[in-house]
Each structure stands twice: as C-alpha cells, then as structure tokens.
Amino acid sequence: MTVIGELRMRASDDLSLRGGWDASMTTRVVLTGSVMALLFIGVNIATPLYPLLQDKLALGPFGVTVAFTAYVLALIVGLVCYGHWSDHIGRRAALVIAVLVGLTGGLVFAFAPSLWVLVLGRVLQGAAVAAATGASSAALRELLPRHQDWAGRFTLLLNAGGVAAGPIIGGLLSQLPNPTVTPFLVHSAALIAVLVPLWLLRARPALAPAPGNARGALRPRRLRLAANALSQFWVAALTGLLSFAVFGMVLSLAPGYYADVFGIESRVLLGLIASLTLVASAVSQLLGRATPATIAPALVAMGAGVGVLALGGHLASLELVIAGSILAGAAQGLAFRGAFNDAAGAIDASQHAQVISLIYVVTYAGSAIPVLGLGLVAGRLGLDATFILFAAATLAGCLALAAVSWARLRRLARPRRP
Numbered sequence: 001m002t003v004i005g006e007l008r009m010r011a012s013d014d015l016s017l018r019g020g021w022d023a024s025m026t027t028r029v030v031l032t033g034s035v036m037a038l039l040f041i042g043v044n045i046a047t048p049l050y051p052l053l054q055d056k057l058a059l060g061p062f063g064v065t066v067a068f069t070a071y072v073l074a075l076i077v078g079l080v081c082y083g084h085w086s087d088h089i090g091r092r093a094a095l096v097i098a099v100l101v102g103l104t105g106g107l108v109f110a111f112a113p114s115l116w117v118l119v120l121g122r123v124l125q126g127a128a129v130a131a132a133t134g135a136s137s138a139a140l141r142e143l144l145p146r147h148q149d150w151a152g153r154f155t156l157l158l159n160a161g162g163v164a165a166g167p168i169i170g171g172l173l174s175q176l177p178n179p180t181v182t183p184f185l186v187h188s189a190a191l192i193a194v195l196v197p198l199w200l201l202r203a204r205p206a207l208a209p210a211p212g213n214a215r216g217a218l219r220p221r222r223l224r225l226a227a228n229a230l231s232q233f234w235v236a237a238l239t240g241l242l243s244f245a246v247f248g249m250v251l252s253l254a255p256g257y258y259a260d261v262f263g264i265e266s267r268v269l270l271g272l273i274a275s276l277t278l279v280a281s282a283v284s285q286l287l288g289r290a291t292p293a294t295i296a297p298a299l300v301a302m303g304a305g306v307g308v309l310a311l312g313g314h315l316a317s318l319e320l321v322i323a324g325s326i327l328a329g330a331a332q333g334l335a336f337r338g339a340f341n342d343a344a345g346a347i348d349a350s351q352h353a354q355v356i357s358l359i360y361v362v363t364y365a366g367s368a369i370p371v372l373g374l375g376l377v378a379g380r381l382g383l384d385a386t387f388i389l390f391a392a393a394t395l396a397g398c399l400a401l402a403a404v405s406w407a408r409l410r411r412l413a414r415p416r417r418p
Helices: 003-007 025-044 047-057 061-082 091-110 115-143 148-173 182-200 211-218 227-252 254-262 267-287 292-314 318-346 349-365 369-381 383-413
Strands: none
Touching: 025 091, 025 115, 025 148, 025 182, 047 061, 047 115, 047 148, 047 227, 047 254, 047 267, 061 115, 061 227, 061 349, 061 369, 091 115, 091 182, 115 148, 115 349, 148 182, 148 227, 148 267, 148 318, 227 254, 227 267, 227 292, 227 318, 227 349, 227 369, 227 383, 254 267, 254 292, 254 383, 267 318, 292 318, 292 383, 318 349, 369 383
C-alpha cells in the first residue's frame, strides 16, 4: 500500500495499492527505530547550544524554558489529538508524516531570528514526535509478536537513548563552523536518508482503516480502559511524569547551571554531563531486569539520586553531580520500564497506540509544567536554590508513588477469600 493510499484510508485489499519494497522484518524494525531515535535526537541537539542561543537571541533562563516547553506542550496536544491516527492510516504513513514535520521543525529552529520563531520550530518538533510515538511503539509490538518484552525495551530505549544522544551529538557537531545551524543541517540529512526507504516500503495494512467514516475515526477520542488496566496505566503515567520532570531539568537549565558553577566552557562536556542521566536510563532499560516489584525501590533510588545531584551543584562537587545523575537515571530506567511493560501488557491491542500515547501525555507533562515553573523560580531565587527545591519536591513525589506501587503489589499478593 502506498503512503497516499494509507492517508486516504483505502481498503487494504485494493489490488491497485499493492507494490513497493517488501522489506524484511529486521529492516522494518530498524527503520521504525531509526525514525524514533532520530526524532528524539533532533529535539535535544539544542541542549548544549542553549548558552549560545541565549547570547545570540538575548534570552534569559525563562526564555530557555519557554523554548524547551513549547516542544513538550505541542507534543502533549498532538498525543491527545492524533496519537491514535496510526491505528487508522497505518504505522508507516504516521511515521512519514512525523519525519516530514520534524524535518521542517529542525530547519525552522536552526535559522530562527527570534524567540518566537524558535518556539515555532520547537512546536513542529513536538508535533513530529507526537505523530511517531504511538505509531512506533505499536509497530514494534506488531513486528515482534513473540518478543513483547523486547518490543517494550526497544520503545523505551529509543526514547531514552535518543534523548541522551541528542546533547552529545549536538555538542560534537557544534565544534563545526556556524554551531547553532550546522548540527540541524546534519540531522536533517539523516532524516532524509531514513525518509526515502520508509516512503518506498510496502506497508502493512492499518489495524482499523474505517473507510466508511474516515474523518470520524481521526477525531480525538475519549479513552475507556478496562477496570483491571486502570491502576497500571496511572502508575506508568505518573512514574513517567516524575521521570521526565528530572529529564526536563537536566536538559534545559542544567547546562547553564553547570557552566556557571564549574566554569565549564566546552559545549561537548556540557552535553555529556547533561546526558548522563539519560544514558544511565537507556543502559538500565536495556540491561536491567524490570518487573512490577522493582518499581517502588527504583522510585526511591531515583529521588535519592536527584537529591545527590542537587547537593553536588550546591557544594560545587562535580563528582557528586556525576554520581547523582547516574543513580537517578539508572533508577528511572528500571522504574519506568517496569511500569510501562505492566501497563502495555494489560491493554487490548486495538487500543495500544492510543493508550501508549496517553501515557506519554502525562509523562511529557513532567517536562513542561515543572520546567516552566523552574524557569520562573530561577529568575527570582537563582539556579542553586531552584535545584534544591526541585530535588526536595521530586524526592517527595517518588516516595509517595513508591508507597502506592508497593501497596498495590501487596494487595495483589493477598490470597483471595472464597
């Protein structure tokens, strides 16, 4: 089926729509993963460049958080409004749309002459990730039906790994001439390289093409979860919210904070330090063993790690910052993967893209609302006090959610009375 045929939601048995490149399952998995990884890399390439953009566009801490959260807010709106589209237009078509929008957003961001054009670029990047999030997760689970645990691992690894790689790649590419533009041009070329084979691919039919009521199928829908999946949904979503509040902090305000506290001028080093939490998360998701029983202790460890990170900044101890970043990231990976897999296994396949998208709605709210608030507080109290307050609030949230998760496990473990 062609991309245009998918967008029209034509019936999958239409012989005129058959053809294209019949790629292997491995190739399809690689293409799906490459799209998701590249989109997450693209939205985080700017992390080590924010000090340069502050000087170039005369931005303060609040301006940086506005640019950062514009992406997250667009992502949240997109997940709500069209996170389920891939169920109806097909996974490939949704990914093609995501790549085209992400490509446009990166170029707008690269050549932005003002804060508001910068915000427009970030909004387009958020819209792209929203289109791809549910589609890629659902596609991986369909491509790996006998390896659902690994499909879940890949989904979270691509998310955390792409976010972690973005600051490092951005720092390295910023050593080239025109450091606020060149990284985005290189990234755009990579997106085009993935777009071509994705466009030529012979796509699998949409799960629910709904040819008789196409427009109605694409409208935002109210989610109705089975009663036995509600608790898993909320534990996963709120674990994600706390996790991404931490990610948002280290990706937006932390580079400028570290530059001031430790006198770091190297954008590569700033990108590396900022990405430590996300690298540790990606590694723990790939190698660690996450189950519902690991959620509570991992949440406690994540809160403690953020506390160590903030203490390191307050004491100007780079060793403590590094240790806290690694602890927080490794614990986050185990907590979120355990909760994510628990939720994904409890939902019906026909709702997968929609439910995963809505989990990420709550998750990404952690990268928007708290970070925007941090920007406001930092303008009044300074970054040091802001980091300490953030660490205290994060630890309290982790302890509360850990208690809820532990209580739920105990309730499930009790023998039922006849």
